[in-house]
Amino acid sequence: MKKFIFATIFTIFTTSVFAGSCPMMAQQLDDKIEQAQQLRDEAFSAHENGDHTKSEELFNQALALFNS
16 A cells, blocks of 8 residues: 555656646747748748759758757
8 A cells, every 4th residue: 555655646746847848848849940930931032042952951951850
């Protein structure tokens, strides 16, 4: 019975500790989205200017942000 109580209490307290990381994870995601949007805008601008090689390179960098 003591093991069950200890395990329950341990689970409750460790779960609340991990819940504090949600805002940090959200901020990391927001940062990646912002970087990807900036790279996307630069890539589309390069595409419109006829520099398709640079455009593809920038689009691939933006996509790589979400693969890492």
